[in-house]
Amino acid sequence: MAATPPPDRDTLEQAAPPGSSLDFVLRRVPAGRRNDVAAVAAFTGAVRRIPAQTQETAVARAKLHWWRSELVRILDGTGEHPLAPALQHAVTTYALPAADLRAPLDETDRRLDGELRADPHELTEWARHFGGAPLRLAARVLGATETSEPYVTSLGAAILLTRQLRLQGLAARRGHSDLPLATLESAGLSPDQPLLGADGLPADALITALKQQTADVAALFRQAITEAPRAASERQRLRPLTAYAAIHVALLREIHRRGPAELVRGRISLPPLRKAWLAWRARLSDTELASLQHGS
Numbered sequence: 178m179a180a181t182p183p184p185d186r187d188t189l190e191q192a193a194p195p196g197s198s199l200d201f202v203l204r205r206v207p208a209g210r211r212n213d214v215a216a217v218a219a220f221t222g223a224v225r226r227i228p229a230q231t232q233e234t235a236v237a238r239a240k241l242h243w244w245r246s247e248l249v250r251i252l253d254g255t256g257e258h259p260l261a262p263a264l265q266h267a268v269t270t271y272a273l274p275a276a277d278l279r280a281p282l283d284e285t286d287r288r289l290d291g292e293l294r295a296d297p298h299e300l301t302e303w304a305r306h307f308g309g310a311p312l313r314l315a316a317r318v319l320g321a322t323e324t325s326e327p328y329v330t331s332l333g334a335a336i337l338l339t340r341q342l343r344l345q346g347l348a349a350r351r352g353h354s355d356l357p358l359a360t361l362e363s364a365g366l367s368p369d370q371p372l373l374g375a376d377g378l379p380a381d382a383l384i385t386a387l388k389q390q391t392a393d394v395a396a397l398f399r400q401a402i403t404e405a406p407r408a409a410s411e412r413q414r415l416r417p418l419t420a421y422a423a424i425h426v427a428l429l430r431e432i433h434r435r436g437p438a439e440l441v442r443g444r445i446s447l448p449p450l451r452k453a454w455l456a457w458r459a460r461l462s463d464t465e466l467a468s469l470q471h472g473s
Contacts, residue, residue, distance in 0.1 A: 182266055184216040185259035192222025196449040198424045201456035205417040206319070213270065213318045214417070216263035221311045223260070224281040228288050237289055245282050252278075271318050280310030293368070296359035297393050300338070304397075305330050308337025312418055319414045324406060329415070331401035332422045338394045339425040342432065345387060346440035349373055360386050360393075379441045387437035391429060395469035398426055402463050420459035424452050426466065433469050 193199035199218055206214045227240050250256045251265050252275060267273060284307035294300035309330035316329045341355055348354055349372040354361060358368065364386035366372070372383050379387075401422070406412055412419070424447065432445050439445055447455075 182262045183212050184219045184263040188219045188223055188258075188260045189215055191226065192219045196452075198421065198447075198452050198456075201449075201453050202417050202421045202424070205420050205456055205459065210318050210320075212263055213267035214315050216260065216267045217273070217311060217314045217318065219260055220264050220278075221281045224285050227285050234289055238286075241282060241285055241289070245279075248278060248282065267318060273314050273317060277310040277314050280307050283307065291353075293355070294357045296357050300357045301334060301393075301397060304334035304337045308335075309333035312336070312421075315418060316415060319417065321406075321411060321414050325411055325415060328401055328404040328406060329418060331397060331404055332418060335394055335397040335401060336422060336425045338390075338397065339429050342387070342390055342394060343428065343440070343444060343446075345390075345437075346442065346444065349379060349383060349441055354383070354386075356386050356390055360389055364389065373441065377441075379438055383441075384437045387440065391433050391437070392469060394429055395433075395466045398422065398429070398461070399463055399466045402461050402466075405461075416459045419461060420456040423459055423461055424455045426461060427451065427455055429469065430465060 193203055193215070199222075203211060203215055203218070224241070224244050227237050227244075230240070231237050247256055247258055247261070251258075251261050252268060254265055254269075256262070256265055268278070287303075287307075294303055310333070312329045312333035313326060316325060321329065345354060345356070352372065354366075354372060361368065361382075365382040366380065366386060370382075371380070373379055405419075406415070428445070428447055431447060432440065435445060
């Protein structure tokens with residue numbers, strides 16, 4: 178097998194800067210496959226960052242269109258981006274499915290549309306498709322079998338929703354929310370109702386909705402635990418992905434501990450040393466997640 182070209186440093190460092198969750202997780206990937214997993218992560222990160230790079234929707238869509246064309250070129254072996262050689266290697270070596278490679282592009286397209294999911298079930302299915310795709314690609318590179326796909330997909334969905342929950346404070350300060358319409362309405366919020374008061378504090382109904390979303394994400398992580406592969410060899414292959422999930426479970430618990438109001442005041446994060454330990458430990462605990470049930 179030809180040596181794996183390293184992914185473009187600038188693109189990778191934007192997706193996995195030193196001390197980030199992804200940085201520590203990539204260190205857990207076997208050396209022979211690390212560049213391939215990193216290439217997939219860098220591609221996913223580059224596409225997902227598009228909405229945050231500009232407030233002009235037309236500019237964002239132009240960038241997204243370029244990446245769509247670039248993915249076609251990469252699949253044909255003629256990519257132009259500095260990341261292209263590394264991603265092309267991963268695609269050809271592990272026969273990565275085009276549908277999962279296109280998923281981050283489609284996810285970003287829908288984010289630019291700004292449509293809310295109708296209810297928690299629709300949001301979960303959205304997350305299973307778009308959040309599951311990058312982890313399914315990584316699992317394929319790691320040598321996992323198809324029997325692990327339910328576990329990997331549930332992990333990807335829960336991770337995506339945790340990251341989305343973490344950004345709800347920023348969304349609220351900008352006057353919108355990514356929570357399902359049914360969750361907002363159940364808490365007493367209408368789509369056109371202000372999320373923050375004149376004093377900048379979150380409405381009580383928003384706090385209720387964020388607590389419910391925290392519980393829903395915890396339930397998705399718990400579902401993933403029940404789907405974990407039984408074979409020790411398969412679990413070992415997937416340890417980097419389990420490590421990534423463990424860091425996000427800890428983040429979810431920190432959000433629960435500090436309370437949704439803290440999300441509005443600023444973004445909640447974990448210190449690098451804790452992330453490093455969680456990545457090394459690479460373990461999910463149903464007991465830890467049970468404490469995140471709504472109202473507990």
